[in-house]
Amino acid sequence: xxxxxxxxxxxxxxxxxxxxxxxxxxxxxxxDNLINTFIKKNKIPGLSVTILNGDGYxxxxxxxxxxxxxxxxxxxxxxxxxxxxxxxxTLAGTALMKMYEEKKIEIDSPVxxxxxxxPADKKKITLKQIAGHLSGIRHYGDGDDMNLNLNYENTxxxxxxxxxxxxxxxxxxxxxxxxxxxxxxxxAMEKAYGENFIxxxxxxxxxxxQLDKTFAEEIDLVLNDKVAFYEKNKxxxxxxxxxxxxxxxxxxxxxxxxxxxxxxxxxxxLYTDFLLPETVKEMxxxxxxxxxxxxxxxxxxxxxYDDENNPYLGHTGxxxxxxxxxxxxxxxxxxxxxxxxxxxxxxxxxYQLINIYKN
Numbered sequence: 001x002x003x004x005x006x007x008x009x010x011x012x013x014x015x016x017x018x019x020x021x022x023x024x025x026x027x028x029x030x031x032d033n034l035i036n037t038f039i040k041k042n043k044i045p046g047l048s049v050t051i052l053n054g055d056g057y058x059x060x061x062x063x064x065x066x067x068x069x070x071x072x073x074x075x076x077x078x079x080x081x082x083x084x085x086x087x088x089x090t091l092a093g094t095a096l097m098k099m100y101e102e103k104k105i106e107i108d109s110p111v112x113x114x115x116x117x118x119p120a121d122k123k124k125i126t127l128k129q130i131a132g133h134l135s136g137i138r139h140y141g142d143g144d145d146m147n148l149n150l151n152y153e154n155t156x157x158x159x160x161x162x163x164x165x166x167x168x169x170x171x172x173x174x175x176x177x178x179x180x181x182x183x184x185x186x187x188a189m190e191k192a193y194g195e196n197f198i199x200x201x202x203x204x205x206x207x208x209x210q211l212d213k214t215f216a217e218e219i220d221l222v223l224n225d226k227v228a229f230y231e232k233n234k235x236x237x238x239x240x241x242x243x244x245x246x247x248x249x250x251x252x253x254x255x256x257x258x259x260x261x262x263x264x265x266x267x268x269x270l271y272t273d274f275l276l277p278e279t280v281k282e283m284x285x286x287x288x289x290x291x292x293x294x295x296x297x298x299x300x301x302x303x304x305y306d307d308e309n310n311p312y313l314g315h316t317g318x319x320x321x322x323x324x325x326x327x328x329x330x331x332x333x334x335x336x337x338x339x340x341x342x343x344x345x346x347x348x349x350x351y352q353l354i355n356i357y358k359n
Contacts, residue, residue: 027356035064038349045230045238046075046340050259051357054332056267059357067227077259079225082338084324085253085317089182092251093131093300094269095204097283105192114188125171130185131299132287136167137181149245151219155187155197158248175295182252197250209268214257216250227340229321241321253319262326263336271332284313306351325350
């Protein structure tokens with residue numbers, strides 16, 4: 001299905017105007033203009049943006065464009081549910097550290113301690129190395145893994161996609177991003193916890209933090225507020241994505257959520273007593289290579305910097321029909337952005353928006 005982009009952009013503008021019954025503040029108007037310009041330039045079907053201040057309260061939260069273009073359903077930042085892609089790693093990494101804090105798992109233990117009968121080259125990889133992309137396990141590679149549309153009944157079954165492939169390097173010696181490695185990590189977590197990963201996540205993260213719009217995207221998950229998923233074809237037209245099934249990568253990229261839920265999650269994990277301060281520090285500090293070089297990746301949390309070298313903690317997410325950016329700045333504010341289209345690079349937009357509300 002091709003989409004009339006001109007009508008889309010007009011509609012997204014109308015959504016902005018209808019969001020407020022009062023005159024827009026100067027900051028809000030500046031943010032709206034930035035987002036509108038971005039949407040038009042990049043042909044985004046729908047976009048959700050939520051910004052929290054340093055005290056965890058919403059400063060700005062708006063939807064632009066459509067959750068479903070054909071049905072003319074508007075984006076709502078409280079309810080519109082997107083694929084969050086690799087931000088799922090941040091959820092899973094936080095669950096790992098919660099288990100670690102509760103003495104249910106050891107992050108420096110080899111994965112073979114928890115999972116028996118692994119190939120010999122995988123047994124000694126530590127959970128911390130896996131969580132920091134130091135395992136040597138491949139990423140998607142040359143195959144079409146990201147577009148898999150098979151339903152895996154359990155995490156053990158999903159290991160078969162990659163577990164017998166050779167390691168790219170000796171664990172701990174190099175950094176190489178791997179979503180597959182997180183499937184192995186999630187099975188170790190299951191073995192230590194005694195329940196499947198989805199129930200583990202509900203018990204350790206989703207329920208305690210009241211993330212009632214965050215779910216594993218299971219095959220039978222029916223959500224009225226889940227957005228439609230789009231991509232650009234070779235001609236640059238916006239079309240619906242092919243169906244995929246993310247049951248092979250719950251921990252690495254299989255969750256769906258809202259901008260408000262993921263902003264709330266980020267702020268609560270980093271700035272409340274949900275975790276002990278020393279646990280947060282361990283989780284968010286950069287791991288290092290043998291030459292002491294930092295990877296700028298902790299345990300499911302990435303460290304990145306803006307043009308002025310200000311640090312941010314969080315993660316991005318790219319999935320079939322979804323792009324996510326959720327980070328917190330050093331003043332404890334949080335920006336959460338989600339689009340319902342593949343490969344919607346946000347560029348400098350998140351930093352521009354968060355800087356509007358810093359002043």
